[in-house]
Amino acid sequence: MENLFSVRMRAAKENDGDERGIHISGGEGLRLYHQIQELAEELLQKALTHERGKPDTIHLSIEKVKENPVFVPPISIKNHEANTVEGGREVACQLLRNIGISENSIQSALQHMKKPKSIRGAALIDEVSGLRLDQRGDKGVRVSRMDWDVESLRFMQKSDSSLVHQRAIEASALANKVAFYPEVVAELCWSDDPGYTTGYVTGQGIYHRIPCLKESGNASGGRVFFIRHDVQNIEDLIHRLERQPVLIGWEKKAFE
Ligand code: PML
Ligand code: MG
Ligand code: MG
Ligand code: MG
Known part of the structure; x- marks a missing residue:
């Protein structure tokens, strides 16, 4: 039995007056440990090449899921x-x-x-x-x-x-x-x-x-x-x- 990890990305452009900026792209998945890198690379690629523009900030978060999935x-x-x-x-x-x-x-x-x-x-x-x-x-x-x-x-x-x-x-x-x-x-x-x-x-x-x-x-x-x-x-x-x-x-x- 293996742990699942939540891999999440959100990318934004800076915008005065809004600390989180203008949304560029987001994405995520639930994967096993050995699959984290592949998904993280896909999500980073998505953030860096998005048609909504070049982001100023990219947040990638990877976290072990503690509950059993439904x-x-x-x-x-x-x-x-x-x-x-x-x-x-x-x-x-x-x-x-x-x-x-x-x-x-x-x-x-x-x-x-x-x-x-x-x-x-x-x-x-x-x-x-x-x-x-x-x-x-x-x-x-x-x-x-x-x-x-x-x-x-x-x-x-x-x-x-x-x-x-x-x-x-x-x-x-x-x-x-x-x-x-x-x-x-x-x-x-x-x-x-x-x-x-x-x-x-x-x-x-x-x-x-x-x-x-x-x-x-x-x-x-x-x-x-x-x-x-x-x-x-x-x-x-x-x-x-x-x-x-x-x-x-x-x-x-x-x-x-
Ligand atoms: C999005 O990527 O922002 C939403 C896409 C919705 C449509 C997905 C589909 O082709 O079924
Ligand atoms: Mg979108
Ligand atoms: Mg989307
Ligand atoms: Mg319903």
């Missing part, structure tokens, strides 16, 4: 079609309506996603009122300590061609962790990277990949989690989103 079986993936941003966003909005998210909340999420200064983590909003529930401002909630179980990913890749793209692999690991919590009804995401225009909606056990969620060249994006209206303890949910180690897949082995 295995979360992956949700299914559905690929949608759209040729225009209007069309892509309409697909996203219709999916959110079908999941039961209110029109107020959908509009509030879109306003958030269109902000020119995208936040580093996710915004948590009420599924009915659309009001922001976390108190994290520009930082948002960074979902952390999750990764695909490698064998489960290989298995999923046999039936789903979208899981060959590194982006889709990383984003779906995060989306699977988020969808696992019953307090989260749905998620809307598109990248803040100007060149990447595919995003997704998750809800009711499906990761819906949607092309054309923004114009190429646009650096606005992020994540919104729609939270059940009756959730009392938002801080407890935030703690699990940030700290609970989760492997996406089916359990075959145990870690000590």
